[in-house]
Amino acid sequence: MKNHSIVDSQPDKLKTGSKKFCPVNATIGVLSGKWKMRILWELQSGVKRFGQLQEAMPKITPAVLSTQLQTLTTGGIISRQIYTEIPPKVEYELTGIGRSLVAVICAMETWGIDYIENSDSSYDSECLWNDLIAN
Amino acid sequence: MKNHSIVDSQPDKLKTGSKKFCPVNATIGVLSGKWKMRILWELQSGVKRFGQLQEAMPKITPAVLSTQLQTLTTGGIISRQIYTEIPPKVEYELTGIGRSLVAVICAMETWGIDYIENSDSSYDSECLWNDLIAN
DNA sequence: CAGGATCCCAGAGGATACTG
DNA sequence: CAGTATCCTCTGGGATCCTG
Numbered sequence A, B: 001m002k003n004h005s006i007v008d009s010q011p012d013k014l015k016t017g018s019k020k021f022c023p024v025n026a027t028i029g030v031l032s033g034k035w036k037m038r039i040l041w042e043l044q045s046g047v048k049r050f051g052q053l054q055e056a057m058p059k060i061t062p063a064v065l066s067t068q069l070q071t072l073t074t075g076g077i078i079s080r081q082i083y084t085e086i087p088p089k090v091e092y093e094l095t096g097i098g099r100s101l102v103a104v105i106c107a108m109e110t111w112g113i114d115y116i117e118n119s120d121s122s123y124d125s126e127c128l129w130n131d132l133i134a135n
Numbered sequence C: 001c002a003g004g005a006t007c008c009c010a011g012a013g014g015a016t017a018c019t020g
Numbered sequence D: 001c002a003g004t005a006t007c008c009t010c011t012g013g014g015a016t017c018c019t020g
Helices: A023-031 A036-043 A050-056 A062-074 A096-118 A128-133 B023-031 B036-043 B050-056 B062-074 B096-118 B128-133
Strands: A078-083 A089-094 B078-083 B089-094
Touching (some): A023 B036, A036 A096, A050 A062, A050 A089, A096 B023, B023 B036, B036 B050, B036 B062, B036 B078, B036 B089, B036 B096, B062 B078
């Protein structure tokens, strides 16, 4: 199959770093996913088990939570500790880079506060996260 | 179970309205959309016309560009100047709150740079934005 | 030039059920 | 307890064509 990869179509200066990724997009890639940010937010307060995350987010199904945790783990954003015992026990925790990513989310929070205050009635979207946060 | 939700941890003035919005989600709501951030990024350099945005992002179709611009406009993130003349001319520009939102995107960029450097081989996603940025 | 109107589809994510 | 395995739904965006 013809590999017409994106990288190959880039100008030379973009290729000669072996791999030059757009940083903004890298961040988007890591954060995209309905529950990723919310999960990271939960892990701010420390190590959490699978079940604890489920309790914190009652509306997420195990299947989805599992996949989101997997991509976050393979991305190096969170770490996964497995205790081989009965019953099983698995703990998730923010990595160093994960913690710095939460800082970015905090920047979003700060902007959001300002935005909500200054847009008195123009923006009245239903809040997904209120939904996620509720219960 | 004690509700220690994110909302409850916000300042009182945010809670007193019957509608409590999650700031993080408000930001997500504003930014969600495949091309929103990219558009804001383009507008960093100043006022741009519809056609100029299209040139900068050849892969976006007029229909999509139009809708994304509309939601950004109604959200107060960008402003729209219509010149009633023939041929038509419309200019888009970041608002004040829009410029501060770009700062958030910059935070994402900064984190992304760090992330790419420190994850030498773990994260090799294809970069959507390279794609979007190219051409 | 700057878009609206339609139609269409992939793919993220939900529902449900099962298991090491 | 901490997930998998299937199946299914729904919607954001792309393709295409049209117009004030």
